[in-house]
Amino acid sequence: MTFDFILYLAINTIVVLATAPLFISLIKKVKAWTQGRQGPSVFQTYYTIVKLLKKEVIYAHPSSRIMRFTPLVNMAAILVAALFVPLVFVPEPVGGIGNIILFLYLLALAKFFMALAGLDAGSSFGGMGSSREMSISAIIEPTTIIVFAALAFVFKTLNIFDMFAFSAANGTVTTPILILTGISLFIILIVETSRIPVDNPETHLELTMIHEGMILEQSGRNLALMELSAAIKLTLLMALLVNLIMPFGLATTLTLAGLLIATVFFILKGVVLSGIIGLFESSMTKMRFFQLPSLFAMAFFFSTLIIIIEVFA
Amino acid sequence: MYTELFLLAVTILTAGFFIPVVLCNRDLRIVRTLALSCTILSSVILGLVSVVILLGGDPIAFTASQPFAEFSLSFVIDRLAAFFLLIIAAVSACVALYATEYYEHLGGGSRRNLLTGCTNLFILAMVLVVASANTISFFFFWELMAASSFILVMYEYDNPETRKAGIFYFIMTQLSTLFVLFGILALAVQTGSFSLAAAGSPATPLIIVAFLSLFIGFSIKGGIIPFHKWLPYAHPASPSPVSALMSGVMLKIAVYGLVRFLMDVFSPDLWWGITILLFGSLSAVLGVIYALKEHDLKGMLAYSSIENIGIIFMGIGLYVIFSVTGFSVYATLSLLGALFHSLNHALFKSLLFLSAGSVVHATHTRDIEHMGGLARRMPWTSALFFTGSVAIAALPPLNGFASEILIYIAIFSSITEVDSLLKVLLLVCLALFALTSALSAACFVKAFGSVFLALPRSAESAGATEVSRAMLAGPGILALACIFLGLCAYQLFLLAGFSVPLPDMFLVGFLLLVMATLIAIFLYLFASRAERTSETWGCGTHFQQASAEYTGHGFSEPLDIIFSSIYRTRIKNERVFFDKKNCIFKEGTAEIRLMKVFEEYLYLPLARFGLRLSTIISRFQNGCLDTYLLYVFVTVILVFLFLGWF
Numbered sequence: 001m002t003f004d005f006i007l008y009l010a011i012n013t014i015v016v017l018a019t020a021p022l023f024i025s026l027i028k029k030v031k032a033w034t035q036g037r038q039g040p041s042v043f044q045t046y047y048t049i050v051k052l053l054k055k056e057v058i059y060a061h062p063s064s065r066i067m068r069f070t071p072l073v074n075m076a077a078i079l080v081a082a083l084f085v086p087l088v089f090v091p092e093p094v095g096g097i098g099n100i101i102l103f104l105y106l107l108a109l110a111k112f113f114m115a116l117a118g119l120d121a122g123s124s125f126g127g128m129g130s131s132r133e134m135s136i137s138a139i140i141e142p143t144t145i146i147v148f149a150a151l152a153f154v155f156k157t158l159n160i161f162d163m164f165a166f167s168a169a170n171g172t173v174t175t176p177i178l179i180l181t182g183i184s185l186f187i188i189l190i191v192e193t194s195r196i197p198v199d200n201p202e203t204h205l206e207l208t209m210i211h212e213g214m215i216l217e218q219s220g221r222n223l224a225l226m227e228l229s230a231a232i233k234l235t236l237l238m239a240l241l242v243n244l245i246m247p248f249g250l251a252t253t254l255t256l257a258g259l260l261i262a263t264v265f266f267i268l269k270g271v272v273l274s275g276i277i278g279l280f281e282s283s284m285t286k287m288r289f290f291q292l293p294s295l296f297a298m299a300f301f302f303s304t305l306i307i308i309i310e311v312f313a
Numbered sequence: 314m315y316t317e318l319f320l321l322a323v324t325i326l327t328a329g330f331f332i333p334v335v336l337c338n339r340d341l342r343i344v345r346t347l348a349l350s351c352t353i354l355s356s357v358i359l360g361l362v363s364v365v366i367l368l369g370g371d372p373i374a375f376t377a378s379q380p381f382a383e384f385s386l387s388f389v390i391d392r393l394a395a396f397f398l399l400i401i402a403a404v405s406a407c408v409a410l411y412a413t414e415y416y417e418h419l420g421g422g423s424r425r426n427l428l429t430g431c432t433n434l435f436i437l438a439m440v441l442v443v444a445s446a447n448t449i450s451f452f453f454f455w456e457l458m459a460a461s462s463f464i465l466v467m468y469e470y471d472n473p474e475t476r477k478a479g480i481f482y483f484i485m486t487q488l489s490t491l492f493v494l495f496g497i498l499a500l501a502v503q504t505g506s507f508s509l510a511a512a513g514s515p516a517t518p519l520i521i522v523a524f525l526s527l528f529i530g531f532s533i534k535g536g537i538i539p540f541h542k543w544l545p546y547a548h549p550a551s552p553s554p555v556s557a558l559m560s561g562v563m564l565k566i567a568v569y570g571l572v573r574f575l576m577d578v579f580s581p582d583l584w585w586g587i588t589i590l591l592f593g594s595l596s597a598v599l600g601v602i603y604a605l606k607e608h609d610l611k612g613m614l615a616y617s618s619i620e621n622i623g624i625i626f627m628g629i630g631l632y633v634i635f636s637v638t639g640f641s642v643y644a645t646l647s648l649l650g651a652l653f654h655s656l657n658h659a660l661f662k663s664l665l666f667l668s669a670g671s672v673v674h675a676t677h678t679r680d681i682e683h684m685g686g687l688a689r690r691m692p693w694t695s696a697l698f699f700t701g702s703v704a705i706a707a708l709p710p711l712n713g714f715a716s717e718i719l720i721y722i723a724i725f726s727s728i729t730e731v732d733s734l735l736k737v738l739l740l741v742c743l744a745l746f747a748l749t750s751a752l753s754a755a756c757f758v759k760a761f762g763s764v765f766l767a768l769p770r771s772a773e774s775a776g777a778t779e780v781s782r783a784m785l786a787g788p789g790i791l792a793l794a795c796i797f798l799g800l801c802a803y804q805l806f807l808l809a810g811f812s813v814p815l816p817d818m819f820l821v822g823f824l825l826l827v828m829a830t831l832i833a834i835f836l837y838l839f840a841s842r843a844e845r846t847s848e849t850w851g852c853g854t855h856f857q858q859a860s861a862e863y864t865g866h867g868f869s870e871p872l873d874i875i876f877s878s879i880y881r882t883r884i885k886n887e888r889v890f891f892d893k894k895n896c897i898f899k900e901g902t903a904e905i906r907l908m909k910v911f912e913e914y915l916y917l918p919l920a921r922f923g924l925r926l927s928t929i930i931s932r933f934q935n936g937c938l939d940t941y942l943l944y945v946f947v948t949v950i951l952v953f954l955f956l957g958w959f
Contacts, residue, residue, distance in 0.1 A: 053836075056843035060850075062768045062857070064688035064695070076829040080821065096803075096816020101721045102709060106821075108754060109708045115758045119863065121849045122685075122767030127863020130762070134755035135871035141751035142744035145721075149743055152725045158814075216850060221840040225832070293875055300744075307728075307740060 004254055008091040009083055011259065016082045019267060020231035021045035023238065023274045030278025031202075045231065052224035060121035060217055070117035071218065071225040074110045078229040078236075081106040085236045086243070088262035089251040090164045098161040100148050107192070107233065111137055114226070118214035129213025132289065136198060136210070139293055140191045143300040147184045150306040151244070154181070160240070167247040180306045182245050187299035189237040193230065195277065197287040197295070208286055235270070238277075242269040316373045318362050319390065319444075325355040326437040334430035340423035345416060348429045349409040352436060356406035359398055359440065366395035367809060374446065383507060386453070389446035393576070396652060397443045397569045400659045403794065404561045405436045411667050411787030412554040414780075418674060419552060421468070428468050428552070435461040435558065439566055448497040449507045451570075455493060459486040462563060465555040466547050478543075478550035485533055485543040492530030493570070499523035500578065509573065514580035524585060527574055535567035535622045536615075538596040539911050545607070548615035549679060553670025556611060560618045561663030565655045568625050572652070575633060583637045587738065590630025594742045597623030597749040602876055605756045605869045606907065609679045610669050613760060614662065617705065620749060621658040625651045627742065628720050634735065635727060643727040649811060650719030657712040657798060661704040664791035668698040671784050672764060675777040681760065681865045686769035690777045693785050695765045700792040702761045704799070706754040710822040712795050715802035715815065717750060722814055755872065763865040770859045881910050 025045045032039025041047075059067055084103040096102065111133065118130035154177055155163040191198050194211035204212055215226045243250055249265025251258035287295065329351030333344045366372060376387035390398065412432065416425050438458035445451040463486065467479040497507070500523045504512050512520055533540040548556045571589075575581055600620030607613040628651025635644035671694045672687060673679055688695040704711040724743050728736055769775040779785075798805070800822045803815045849857050873880060888901035933944075 053840040056841055056845055058845050058847050061846060061848060062686060062689075062766075063849075064766060065692075066688065066766060072829050072832055075832050076825050079828045079832075080824045083824065095820045096814075097820065099718075099816045101718055101725070102816050102821065105707065105709050105714055105718075108706075108751070109703075112703070112706060112708055112754055112758060116762055116766065119758070119762035119868075120688075120766045122857060122859070122862045123849045123851065124861055124863055125850070127762075127767075127868065130758060131863060131868040132871055134758050134868075135875065138748065138751040138755045138872065139875060141747045145747035146740065146744055149725055149728060149740065153729055156729060158722065158725055220844070221836050224840070225836075289871065290874060304740065307736070 002092075002094075005091050005094050007254065008086070008089055011089060012083055012085075012087055013079060015087045015263060015266070016079075016232055016235055017228075019087075019270060020228065020235040021049060022267075023235055023270050024231045026271060026274040027278040027281070028202075030275050031282050034279065034282040045227070049224045049228055052227070053221050055220040057220035057222055060123070062122045063120045063217070066113070066116050067120045067217070070113045070120075071222040071229075073113045075225045075229045077106050077110040077113075078232050081110075082232055082236055084160055085239050086161060086164055086250075087235075087239050088266050089254060089259055090161055090168060091254075093159050093161040098159040100152065100158055100160055100163075103160065104144060104148065108137070110229065110233075114214050117218070118216075121217040123217060125209070125213045125216050129210050129216070132210045133194075133214060136191065136292060140188065140296050140299075143184070143296050143303060144188050144192075146300060146307070147181070147188060147303040150181065150184070150303050150310070153307055153310055164243050164247065164250060165252055167244055168250040168252055171247070176309060177306055178245055180302050180309075182241065184299050184303040184306070185237070185241045185244070187295070187302075189234070189241060189277075190280070191296070191299075192237060193234045196281040197284045198292060200286050238270055238273050239266070242266075242273055315362050315365060315370065316375055318358055319373055319388075322355040322358040322362070323437065323440065325351045325358070326433050326440065329355070329433035330430045330437065332430070333426035338423055338426050340426070342417060345425060345429045346413050348426075348433060349413045349416075352409035352433055353406050356402040356409070356436075360402035360406070362390075363395040363398040363402060366390060367392055367399065369810070376446075384449055385447065386450045387446040388441070388444040388450070390444050393569075393573065394443050396656070397565060398440065400565055400656050401436065401439050401443065401562050403656075404558065404659050404663045404791075407787040407791045408432075408554045408557050408561075408663060408667065409787075410790070411557075411670075411784055414783035415552070415554055415670060415674070419468075424468070428465065428555075431461050431464045432555070432558070435465060436562075439562055442566055443569055445509075447507045447509055448500065451509070452490075452494060452497055455566075455570075456490050458563065458566065459490055462486070462555075462559060465559075466551045468552055468555070469550070472550075475550040478546040482543045482547040485540070489530045489533035492526045492533065496523045496525075496527035496530060499526065509577050511580065512578050516580070516582060520579065524574075524579055524581075528571065528589070531567040531571045532592065534570075535564050535626070536596075536619045537592050537622060537626060538599050538619060539915055541596065541600070541619045542911060542916060544615040544619055545603075545612045548618075548666075549609050549611040553611070553666055553673065556614070556670075557663035557666035560615065560666060561659040564618060564622050565659055568622070568629070568651070568655050571626075571629060572648075575629070581633045581637060583634060586630050586633030586635075586637060588630070589626055589633060590738070590742060593623045593626030593628075593630050594745045595623070596620065597627060598745050598752075599879070601749050601752040601756060602872075602879055605752060605759065605872055606880060608681050608865050610672065610681050610684075610760070610764065611666070611679055613681070613756070614665055614669060617753065617756065618658075618662055620753060621654070621662065621705075624717065624720070624746070624749065625654050625658070627651075627746065628654060628723075631720065631723055635723070638731060638735070640727055640730065643723045645811070646719060646726075646813060647723040649806070649813060650716055650723060653719060653802070654713075654716035657704070657716045657795070660791050660794050660798070661701045661711075661713060664697060664788045664795065665701040665705065667784075667788040667791070668694050668701065671780040671788075672698070672777075674780060674784075676771070676773045678771070678773060681763040683771040684764045684769070684774045685767050685771075685859065685862065686765075686774060687777055688765040690769075690775075691765075691779045693779060693789075697785070697788045697792050698765065699761060700795055701788075702757040704795045706757045707750045708754070709799070710818045710825065711799035712802065713799075715799050715818060717746075719813065719815065720746065726814075752872070755869075759865055759868045762863075762868065767862050768857065768859040770862070770864075880907060882907055 025042045029039045084098050115130035115134050118126035152158050155166050199210040200208045218226050249262050251262040329348045333348045337344050372391040374389040379385040438454050441454040463483050466482050469475045503519045536544045597620050604613050604616035628647045631647035632644050704713040707713040707717045800819050803817045806813045883906045885904040889899045891897040891899050
């Protein structure tokens with residue numbers, strides 16, 4: 001492990017922690033605008049997290065150690081997963097860090113703990129949330145893995161670092177693959193981060209909530225960790241999308257100027273994508289739960305198409 | 314030196330069988346403890362021997378007896394056999410430790426001596442199957458393994474459910490033996506010897522027949538769908554240590570048989586690999602889908618074993634495909650994945666069966682809907698079951714992930730190179746594999762959540778207490794092994810001489826720890842430390858009721874509906890009304906029944922066909938002497954005619 005790599009670990013973690021709440025707030029802002037509202041400030045998520053850190057934690061009577069450990073494990077798993085997706089600077093991969101399958105399974109680890117915590121308090125909302133979350137994540141999984149296989153196929157590597165380095169060096173890949181990868185990754189992003197039409201992050205209605213249902217019993221600093229980790233997960237998947245499709249600005253050598261430019265570019269790209277996500281969410285309604293498999297089938301179709309194009313091109 | 318050690322271990326195991334069964338069959342705890350100590354001791358010796366051979370020691374080979382020139386009981390332990398010996402040794406030691414306490418809680422008096430003795434006989438049979446150097450001794454100990462495990466399954470024979478399970482198991486396991494025998498005989502006819510040596514290529518029809526019957530024999534033993542039905546019957550019926558041994562180890566012996574024959578005897582064709590891969594994928598996906606629906610805790614674990622054997626078969630299928638098409642790197646990778654997953658599954662499945670046994674012991678039920686809230690009442694058992702769940706759900710940094718990622722990497726990297734049609738096949742299998750692993754995560758969230766979390770759903774569950782130390786120590790060692798194998802997977806492969814493109818899980822585990830520590834320090838410094846225990850948010854209900862909780866059924870309902878075409882649920886709704894216009898309801902019945910697809914469409918028709926055939930044949934046996942004389946007379950005439958004609 002070189003000095004550069006350790007520096008990368010620090011830089012990446014700081015950038016993701018700093019920018020993640022911004023993108024979440026931006027999406028909310030865009031959605032508010034399309035509804036004709038002013039909406040909360042773009043810094044609202046930062047304020048919320050700081051406020052939550054100051055509040056006391058309330059545990060439910062029946063809850064066990066799972067409830068106590070979940071926020072910590074969840075956050076740790078997401079932060080380690082964050083090391084797998086270079087946001088601004090791509091170093092040489094070390095010891096399998098950046099492996100795309102491991103990245104996926106680290107997200108699954110976080111989800112596993114979150115779903116158990118949803119069941120822990122014995123509330124029916126929590127149970128409903130984790131049941132739906134695990135069902136959705138199970139049926140989206142084949143699509144996700146095929147998309148990742150398509151990426152591995154196009155870039156001839158399993159490592160996210162190498163993929164980013166390749167696209168940073170060679171510019172974007174050819175158009176049809178670009179479009180199809182973009183669509184598939186976008187659908188995965190929507191599903192994995194519980195957005196409309198799969199889930200509605202804004203409501204606490206029994207019929208619609210999935211992710212919010214699972215974390216309903218969380219409070220205080222634990223809730224702050226859960227909210228922040230959800231924001232980071234969104235940022236990671238956004239970074240995966242933008243850095244593969246629009247790699248310009250991504251630094252491959254460690255210079256201060258390069259890092260600053262990369263950070264500015266990353267935030268700009270993130271802002272654009274947040275806007276797109278916000279508009280997409282505003283233009284959709286939440287789907288009925290059992291209609292979701294057909295949406296997933298569409299993503300599956302696009303990702304299989306990429307591979308077929310590659311195979312027979 | 315190592316040969317003597319191996320013989321010593323075998324002798325100790327034999328003693329472990331004779332002491333409680335023959336020498337002293339009185340109902341004494343000390344006898345059983347002594348016999349189980351024999352198991353632990355010989356497992357430790359076997360473990361040592363196998364580790365030495367695995368790390369590059371010389372293989373052991375010797376002949377025990379040779380009554381005829383062609384027939385001999387001879388043994389050889391090479392690296393492959395040593396690996397499977399390690400699996401047997403590791404699981405047996407922990408199971409025996411657990412059983413010292415668990416067997417004492419069973420009813421049955423001195424019958425427990427027989428149980429203890431047969432456990433040792435069963436382990437001995439498995440050790441000798443793996444060590445066999447020719448097909449004759451392989452077959453002999455294979456049958457011994459089947460017979461001794463049948464006695465173990467039938468332990469609670471006074472229970473009708475157990476009797477049914479036992480008979481089912483007996484028939485299936487004898488079918489397996491029959492197919493294995495047939496395969497071995499076909500091989501012997503082809504090659505003229507009973508040795509485990511190359512049968513030559515290209516494959517003649519007889520070799521193909523031999524392969525197919527051996528494959529079916531091993532699939533029945535391993536629980537590959539559609540030959541899987543005995544698992545969900547036999548596992549819940551048998552005592553938990555026996556389930557742990559059968560699921561953890563015996564299924565792996567089937568895997569060993571397949572790998573041994575594929576590597577040493579056959580020179581496979583491409584379609585063999587595709588067949589194994591397809592059966593493996595089918596078992597993996599269907600196994601986990603059925604596991605989701607199962608509410609018997611041990612039945613659920615049995616279905617999950619089917620899933621994992623499916624994954625192992627996928628690895629073996631990939632190995633055959635890649636080695637036939639000339640990608641030896643990926644072939645090694647998939648074989649290592651399959652073998653490593655065998656070890657991992659042995660560890661975490663026996664861990665899960667043992668801790669499930671503790672739960673069943675504490676709550677006196679196997680139905681997960683009557684459990685709940687055990688995490689606070691049985692903290693250690695819940696921690697053990699939790700470790701097993703994380704491992705089996707293939708989550709990093711535990712061992713289940715380390716072996717599944719090997720198979721993922723093999724598929725991901727080969728997909729760019731193999732030819733187009735194989736690409737399509739690999740993609741399909743990849744998608745199914747991903748689905749399997751995500752569904753098994755859902756399945757174990759459901760299992761752990763319903764058994765250990767929230768409020769207890771029955772009085773027994775509310776009054777459950779933690780089990781004693783021996784019943785924690787056995788699975789405890791297994792849990793530590795799961796964590797160790799997960800974290801050090803990469804280093805262990807290097808030590809064994811394989812450089813695999815596995816991510817360094819130790820680094821990942823270390824990073825997880827660092828991040829968790831940093832977050833904890835941050836929270837300690839900057840966040841409020843106040844905490845309070847209060848009621849669960851319940852939308853204004855007066856008090857929280859266990860009956861209002863999400864149940865296991867409820868949890869899997871969305872997946873039930875999505876996969877309803879696979880489950881084939883039959884919903885019957887009959888109503889009788891007082892009036893003609895069907896307004897005033899009188900009475901009615903409603904029923905939701907899960908169809909047992911394989912049982913109704915495959916097993917029962919076959920059984921009915923067999924029954925019909927035997928009815929026809931039994932007509933000849935009417936018990937009347939005149940008829941039999943007639944048969945003799947007709948036969949004699951026919952013989953005369955036959956001789957006259959030719």
